[in-house]
Amino acid sequence: MSVSSPNPVHVIGGGLAGSEAAWQLARAGVPVTLHEMRPQQTTDAHVSGGLAELVCSNSFRSDDAEHNAVGLLHEEMRRLGSLIMASADRTKVPAGGALAVDREGFSAAVEEALNGEPLITIERQEIAALPDEWDSVIIATGPLTSDRLAGFIRELTGKNALAFFDAIAPIIHVESVDFSKAWYQSRYDKGTGKDYINCPLDATQYDAFIDALLEAEKTEFREWEGTPYFEGCLPIEIMAERGRQTLAYGPMKPVGLTNEHDPQVKPRAIVQLRQDNTLGTLFNMVGFQTKLTYGEQKRIFRSIPGLEKAEFARLGGLHRNTFLNSPKLLDETLRLKSRPSLRFAGQITGCEGYVESAAVGLMVGRYAAAERLGRPPSPPPPTTALGALLHHITAGADEATFQPMNVNFGLFPPLEGADALNEKGRNLKGKDRKLKMSTRALADLDKWIGDTPKR
Numbered sequence: 001m002s003v004s005s006p007n008p009v010h011v012i013g014g015g016l017a018g019s020e021a022a023w024q025l026a027r028a029g030v031p032v033t034l035h036e037m038r039p040q041q042t043t044d045a046h047v048s049g050g051l052a053e054l055v056c057s058n059s060f061r062s063d064d065a066e067h068n069a070v071g072l073l074h075e076e077m078r079r080l081g082s083l084i085m086a087s088a089d090r091t092k093v094p095a096g097g098a099l100a101v102d103r104e105g106f107s108a109a110v111e112e113a114l115n116g117e118p119l120i121t122i123e124r125q126e127i128a129a130l131p132d133e134w135d136s137v138i139i140a141t142g143p144l145t146s147d148r149l150a151g152f153i154r155e156l157t158g159k160n161a162l163a164f165f166d167a168i169a170p171i172i173h174v175e176s177v178d179f180s181k182a183w184y185q186s187r188y189d190k191g192t193g194k195d196y197i198n199c200p201l202d203a204t205q206y207d208a209f210i211d212a213l214l215e216a217e218k219t220e221f222r223e224w225e226g227t228p229y230f231e232g233c234l235p236i237e238i239m240a241e242r243g244r245q246t247l248a249y250g251p252m253k254p255v256g257l258t259n260e261h262d263p264q265v266k267p268r269a270i271v272q273l274r275q276d277n278t279l280g281t282l283f284n285m286v287g288f289q290t291k292l293t294y295g296e297q298k299r300i301f302r303s304i305p306g307l308e309k310a311e312f313a314r315l316g317g318l319h320r321n322t323f324l325n326s327p328k329l330l331d332e333t334l335r336l337k338s339r340p341s342l343r344f345a346g347q348i349t350g351c352e353g354y355v356e357s358a359a360v361g362l363m364v365g366r367y368a369a370a371e372r373l374g375r376p377p378s379p380p381p382p383t384t385a386l387g388a389l390l391h392h393i394t395a396g397a398d399e400a401t402f403q404p405m406n407v408n409f410g411l412f413p414p415l416e417g418a419d420a421l422n423e424k425g426r427n428l429k430g431k432d433r434k435l436k437m438s439t440r441a442l443a444d445l446d447k448w449i450g451d452t453p454k455r
């Protein structure tokens, strides 16, 4: 392996996050060596040697910065000089309200900009371990990190802190739950009383729910992913296939709970939702990891009493995905607590999606640059999409149940005081609430940009 000068910051992985991190470092005046293993060695999903290759869809999702959290993240990144956003805007193709790109043109635009930046050196090699003389490193090797580097990371973090598959249960915005049917209660009344939300099913509803699961359309694993079913976290549809009562004796068992709306009647089964973030705005469906298609998840889970109008912050899934238990391992500037010269960026930190990965790369690049320049790191306000996402990854999420997460308004601190009300004095809802949160985010971001020292 050729070892570069110890002076640059070493960014490992030239995907969405690593490319953005390298750009931010160079724009701040800090030299970077960007290490990318392709084309010499590839992953199971990448097909080219290009930097910032999009491995699947060509969409960066909604570009609506007023009513959509990922659209807001686009706008915040644009205001921070994001290379990924500038390249996406340059190569965009018609896609209604979404931002979609010509994938080859996009990758070429990113690569051209990085090649043209004198402070960036690109080295095409797999990094399997970190030389001791590298005093500032960002690992941005993504969900398909090479086996050798993943083994090295596991030695640093402990084997239970780096996962190779996600097992995602859907997450619901609490304000969309119907509490005329659902109620708060912990099993056997342990805990604070607000830790769990319960949704009851009678025998007819339970039977219909099992039929729906058995008949539903499922997504398949890609051939190279294997079938990673562990007995402790089987998809609910696989549990239903094992026997019609399996769920009623498993994650939907109705014991230790009393329906406050109908205390005399024992439900046949109960779906529990558990608080998922410190803000208390999001709740996950306990034990509901699934490979049902997204459309089927919405249809079937909205048949559960109390969830008829559920709004999902995240839908369930099971994928090959290398990611850290970041709330446990990383500090607020994404440094590994046990080795602060090492930062992580992108999907490996437990964010989910092209834009989120690039956004974390952007912030990590800025943090590493500030450190090299002898300045204190300046985290973005928690009211911004960037701040909300970073807070979730590093502190807001529960480390015991941590799973990858897209940006969504449930991660933001709620509006307060008069800001939370409409002209009639009622709580803002839906699009009005999102608009107010986005307006607050961009105002706070602009103030933060103004207050942050320039290079």
Ligand SMILES: Cc1cc2nc3c(=O)[nH]c(=O)nc-3n(C[C@H](O)[C@H](O)[C@H](O)COP(=O)(O)OP(=O)(O)OC[C@H]3O[C@@H](n4cnc5c(N)ncnc54)[C@H](O)[C@@H]3O)c2cc1C
Pocket: 012, 013, 014, 015, 016, 017, 018, 035, 036, 037, 038, 042, 043, 045, 046, 052, 053, 054, 055, 056, 057, 058, 125, 126, 127, 128, 140, 141, 142, 143, 144, 145, 146, 149, 320, 345, 346, 347, 348, 352, 353, 354, 355, 357, 358
């Ligand atoms: C199959 C699949 C499909 C996905 N589809 C979508 C989608 O449609 N939309 C969406 O928003 N998100 C999708 N994602 C999730 C995620 O957004 C993308 O994986 C995204 O590319 C993550 O960005 P990243 O920079 O963290 O990782 P990547 O973009 O994967 O970049 C990591 C880079 O590191 C390199 N690398 C790995 N190991 C080493 C090493 N040891 N040394 C040097 N280089 C190394 C890789 O070659 C790669 O170029 C998908 C993920 C997967 C696995």
